[in-house]
Amino acid sequence: MMVAAQIEDINLLYELIQNDLYVLQCIDDVPFFHTLLHVATSFGHIEFMIEMIKLKSTFAKKLNQAGFSPMHLSLQNDRTQTVLRLLRFDEDLVCVKGRDDLTPLYLVVQTRNIDLLIKLLKVCPEAIEHVTVRDETVFHLAVKNDMFEAFQVFVGWLIRSPNEFAQRWEKELLSWTDIDGNTVLHITTI
Template sequence: MDWSMVEAAQTGNISVLYELIQTDPYVLERIDHFPFLDTPLHIAACVGHVGFMMEMVNLKPSFARKLNQAGFSPMHLALQNNRTQAVVRLFKVDKGLVRVKGREGLTPLHHVVRTGNIDLLIKFLEVCPEAIEDVTVRDETVFHLAVRNDMFEAFQVLVGWVIRSRHEAAQRWEKELLSWADIEGSTVLHIAAIKNRPQAC
């Protein structure tokens, strides 16, 4: 990618973005051609330039779901860099971004569970409840990740949310997800017992 585009994304300079498009109308098309790449949207999401980021989403919506060479989407990168406003703006544009699977099959919902970000966890469940069904490449659910990473508050929120949810699949989720076995055959109860977490048990 052209260094001028990288600099425009890093500084959030929308004017430079359009100057580059005027010079080369296919500049974004060429970037989109690469299957894995840090797009200008990835860069802007990392540094939290929300205005530039939203301009990029308008021009090239496909960038929002594209993974970079490390296996991360723009929302993954915004989460990793604590750019909460960027995360919120992204899922307001497309709630399905909460379910984009990145490296090791981890979604943004998995990330907020692993880090214990309760505010974003609640927002993600509100905008995209179906994301609770997503599992990692090791068949771990959000419940596995919460217990495995000692995020008991996140675990409580998840269990409480499933029990109180009015979603048509809530009963199935409660039954299936809490007894789901990961690739090693461990359920959430197994992990809680091994880690000696009586609250989770």
């Protein structure tokens, strides 16, 4: 089945399903698994990805053994079109927490793709309030990675956002301390 995902052979996928009608359910029953959807999104195989989502939509939020969802892998492999198609399926995928509680929004900060960062923020503004296992906000990560353009986007979004929580987020997130007790200002100074 993994070969079918790697070479984007949808016909082979259905042949294998005919041989074992419960094969996708068996995969879904495993708590952490590198599914066919993980493979397809890693390679940027959009048609195969869409077919897999139709067959087993729960795979879209499933973490693999390394702690990454299909969207995380799409971002790690610079598959922007794949990310955008995943968002059309389910905008909440932006909030899926993976390894170290990193959401896709955190990974976009690391990839330095400002256009994609803005798109993710628009579809799921709540992603801005998530913190990592180290209690780092997206603001912390932007400053640590010298992504001041991303930092400006986040602050600008908070200032202009019609979201009812934006003012609270502005106060809380900009003064939030990470696990080491550092705010964004502390990290900037360091």
